[in-house]
Amino acid sequence: MPNNKHLLIVEDDELVQSLLAAYMQNEGFKVSIASTGKEMLACIDSETIDLVLLDLGLPDEDGLVLARQVRARSSLPIIVVTARKDQKNRLAALKIGADDYLTKPFDPEELSLRVRNILGRADDGDTSTEEALRERTEIFKFQGWVLDAGGHILTGPDGDKVSLTRAEFNLLCALAKAPNRVLSRDYLLDAVSQDADAPTDRLIDVLISRVRKKIEPNPKKPEIITTVVGCGYKFSAQIE
Ligand code: CA
Numbered sequence: 001m002p003n004n005k006h007l008l009i010v011e012d013d014e015l016v017q018s019l020l021a022a023y024m025q026n027e028g029f030k031v032s033i034a035s036t037g038k039e040m041l042a043c044i045d046s047e048t049i050d051l052v053l054l055d056l057g058l059p060d061e062d063g064l065v066l067a068r069q070v071r072a073r074s075s076l077p078i079i080v081v082t083a084r085k086d087q088k089n090r091l092a093a094l095k096i097g098a099d100d101y102l103t104k105p106f107d108p109e110e111l112s113l114r115v116r117n118i119l120g121r122a123d124d125g126d127t128s129t130e131e132a133l134r135e136r137t138e139i140f141k142f143q144g145w146v147l148d149a150g151g152h153i154l155t156g157p158d159g160d161k162v163s164l165t166r167a168e169f170n171l172l173c174a175l176a177k178a179p180n181r182v183l184s185r186d187y188l189l190d191a192v193s194q195d196a197d198a199p200t201d202r203l204i205d206v207l208i209s210r211v212r213k214k215i216e217p218n219p220k221k222p223e224i225i226t227t228v229v230g231c232g233y234k235f236s237a238q239i240e
Contacts, residue, residue, distance in 0.1 A: 011035070040066060050119060055081055079102060171191065175233065180235065181234065
């Protein structure tokens with residue numbers, strides 16, 4: 001179905017660029033293209049972009065550096081699409097806040113699904129009303145924080161919204177839904193990742209540490225998300 005979401009494809013390979021643009025346009029997205037990091041930043045500044053598809057190997061700048069620059073100033077969703085298959089790059093991308101990671105060659109249908117997932121099922125129109133309602137009413141309050149699972153909003157004790165990547169948000173929701181229960185890294189991986197070839201448990205540790213930095217009064221002595229040595233993590237705050 002048509003939608004008004006605006007994708008920015010950052011890719012220097014002209015063939016991949018045009019195939020991807022054609023596919024996504026056909027899927028109903030508005031598409032802009034950047035071939036270099038410089039063009040990408042200029043486009044983000046001048047247009048309203050909803051999501052960036054980012055190649056890591058660009059002629060003028062490393063995609064990871066660009067992703068970090070974007071993340072430093074906004075929560076604009078980023079999907080890294082790259083030929084780099086190694087775990088190090090994948091972790092690095094997720095660590096600096098990319099929302100998802102896909103290696104080339106990829107199935108454009110899968111990419112399109114991931115894009116839609118991140119942009120929110122609300123626009124899809126095929127989520128059942130019941131399910132949508134149930135998700136919408138899932139609100140968790142703890143230590144002054146309000147986590148609105150359906151609305152994908154986290155509000156801090158001072159009333160300010162805190163931006164989380166999709167993986168960070170899903171992780172926090174999975175924990176808050178099972179307060180005072182130990183959740184293993186495996187379980188949490190399932191909750192945050194839709195990858196068949198899911199990255200290692202190390203990803204969970206990275207995400208936990210990022211979420212703690214955002215919500216714990218003292219991230220070095222966490223009291224909301226606690227570590228259960230040898231087992232996993234536990235949501236230890238009182239849900240009101
Ligand atoms: Ca490239």
